[in-house]
Amino acid sequence: MNWSLIISILISCLQGGQSAFDEDCPTLADGDSLSQTQLLDRLTHGCRYDRLERPITYTETGTRLPVDVYMRAYIYFMQNLEAHDLQFKIYALLQLRYLDPRLNFRNVSPKRRQPILGEQQLRDSLWMPHIFLANERDSSILGTTEKDILTSISPDGTVIVSNRIKATLYCWLNLKKFPFDEQDCSTVLESWMYNTSELVLHWEQKRPITYDPALHLTEFLLQRSWSNETVINADLSDLRHGAFAGNYSSLSFTVHLTRVVGFYLMDYFFPSMLIVAISWVSFWLQADQAPPRITLGTSTMLTFITLASAQGKTLPKVSYIKVSEVWFLGCTIFIFGSMVEFAFVNTIWRRKQNVPVKKLNSKHILKSTLSPHLLRRRSHARSRSFSGMARQPDTSSLAGAGFNNYLTVNLPITTITEGQVLGQMREGFKSEKRKTSGQAMSASGQKLDISFVESAFAGPPLGGLAPGQSAAAVSETGNSQMYNNNRSEGVGMGAGAEEMDFTGWTTLTSQEIAMWIDSRARLVFPVAFLVFNMFFWTFVYCI
Numbered sequence: 001m002n003w004s005l006i007i008s009i010l011i012s013c014l015q016g017g018q019s020a021f022d023e024d025c026p027t028l029a030d031g032d033s034l035s036q037t038q039l040l041d042r043l044t045h046g047c048r049y050d051r052l053e054r055p056i057t058y059t060e061t062g063t064r065l066p067v068d069v070y071m072r073a074y075i076y077f078m079q080n081l082e083a084h085d086l087q088f089k090i091y092a093l094l095q096l097r098y099l100d101p102r103l104n105f106r107n108v109s110p111k112r113r114q115p116i117l118g119e120q121q122l123r124d125s126l127w128m129p130h131i132f133l134a135n136e137r138d139s140s141i142l143g144t145t146e147k148d149i150l151t152s153i154s155p156d157g158t159v160i161v162s163n164r165i166k167a168t169l170y171c172w173l174n175l176k177k178f179p180f181d182e183q184d185c186s187t188v189l190e191s192w193m194y195n196t197s198e199l200v201l202h203w204e205q206k207r208p209i210t211y212d213p214a215l216h217l218t219e220f221l222l223q224r225s226w227s228n229e230t231v232i233n234a235d236l237s238d239l240r241h242g243a244f245a246g247n248y249s250s251l252s253f254t255v256h257l258t259r260v261v262g263f264y265l266m267d268y269f270f271p272s273m274l275i276v277a278i279s280w281v282s283f284w285l286q287a288d289q290a291p292p293r294i295t296l297g298t299s300t301m302l303t304f305i306t307l308a309s310a311q312g313k314t315l316p317k318v319s320y321i322k323v324s325e326v327w328f329l330g331c332t333i334f335i336f337g338s339m340v341e342f343a344f345v346n347t348i349w350r351r352k353q354n355v356p357v358k359k360l361n362s363k364h365i366l367k368s369t370l371s372p373h374l375l376r377r378r379s380h381a382r383s384r385s386f387s388g389m390a391r392q393p394d395t396s397s398l399a400g401a402g403f404n405n406y407l408t409v410n411l412p413i414t415t416i417t418e419g420q421v422l423g424q425m426r427e428g429f430k431s432e433k434r435k436t437s438g439q440a441m442s443a444s445g446q447k448l449d450i451s452f453v454e455s456a457f458a459g460p461p462l463g464g465l466a467p468g469q470s471a472a473a474v475s476e477t478g479n480s481q482m483y484n485n486n487r488s489e490g491v492g493m494g495a496g497a498e499e500m501d502f503t504g505w506t507t508l509t510s511q512e513i514a515m516w517i518d519s520r521a522r523l524v525f526p527v528a529f530l531v532f533n534m535f536f537w538t539f540v541y542c543i
Helices: 003-024 036-043 120-124 262-284 290-312 323-349 362-370 372-385 418-435 450-455 471-496 510-542
Strands: 067-078 087-099 116-118 131-133 136-141 149-153 158-170 182-191 199-203 209-211 220-234 246-259 355-357 506-508
Touching: 036 116, 067 246, 087 182, 116 120, 120 149, 131 136, 158 182, 182 199, 182 220, 199 220, 199 246, 209 220, 262 290, 262 323, 262 510, 290 323, 323 510, 355 362, 362 510, 506 510
Parallel strands: 067 199, 067 209
Antiparallel strands: 067 087, 087 158, 116 149, 131 182, 136 158, 149 158, 182 246, 220 246, 355 506
């Protein structure tokens, strides 16, 4: 057996395999003579680099370390918050940095000290950490893929990738103090594929968040911002990270925005103040001028409702009460109050009766105005108990005729001379003195004997006398019955209804009371509106 032939065949096979291997995995020798593209092709060749596998580093003890990815954000445009959609838009440059030892070309090409720069094509040939915006509604890379992606590889293997993005982000708004509200809106970035044992996100130590100096918002002021690093725990019920449970690294930065209220002051609050003040013009119009006062009240109410509804259409329908709604409700109450005041004074103006007032102050005028029927009923009860008119029995022909139980007597007119009256007065005083010595006149205050007056008439008062009955007897009987009836009626009315003493009272007409109420409303409504403004603006700026 020829062993030399066999050995030569094996050596030639080994040399052929080595040359085939060299052809499949190009050498990195003499890297300084290679172009940038050739060097990158050899560094990222499949025999040395797998873009589906993350960079792997170990500690001195052999423990596998996660990849540290450092991020920085540059915000050069931010669109105003859209309250009805609870979202805002940002235009930003996101930059991430990590170390990949497989791309280290410092020893391969020692003379090459500048980083290798590329765009989309270079980025697609490298391993990239998959990071997404957790609170995004929509996002995209700005411009063309070749224009807005920048990739850099340093000699030590540090990879820096910069992307210009446009994102629509969700932001929950607290509108309780709208339009004097302050909002905090966050941008949240999370690792999609790798948990914290494989990849950890960090903010850059120096200036992690920067803003374009020309950045301005029309409706908000950017007061401050801050960044945060945290870990998100995902379980099987949270599919935000796919179907994988674990702890995922997360970064966020939050902007604190304060709403500029100049627009709302000029277009909402000041016009509403003027509308409320216009509704008070009706207090200077006379109470019986219903058409102008009704027109003024309804037009101001409809104008203010239109103003408030136009402003409310831009806001979401939330379950809590906003400050703007408190202002709207307060102004509506004042406008509605001016209309109610007109209805009240117009009703008083059309009353026919005068109103007795004990004292000319607000308390007694309003009390007498709000309860005029009670005062008239008490006054009527007092006048009936002391009127001196006799009640007729129910058997009278006039009792059932609906004449309020008053007797009307038609007597013939007879001339009485002065001498007869004086003589009768002397006889009456003498007889009264003889009957009751030292007693005063009767409580009714009568000074003239009624029998003398009735005897001077030509006929009986009610169509004839009874047989054997004189006119004087009829007169005395009627007079005593009248006196007794008055006394019994006065006692009955005092027991059934409260009597009022109107001595020293002032009587006001309905028109005077209506004008008095209007004059007071001219002062009460503005003062009440000032008090409402004081509490409202104190709550807005101090609480």
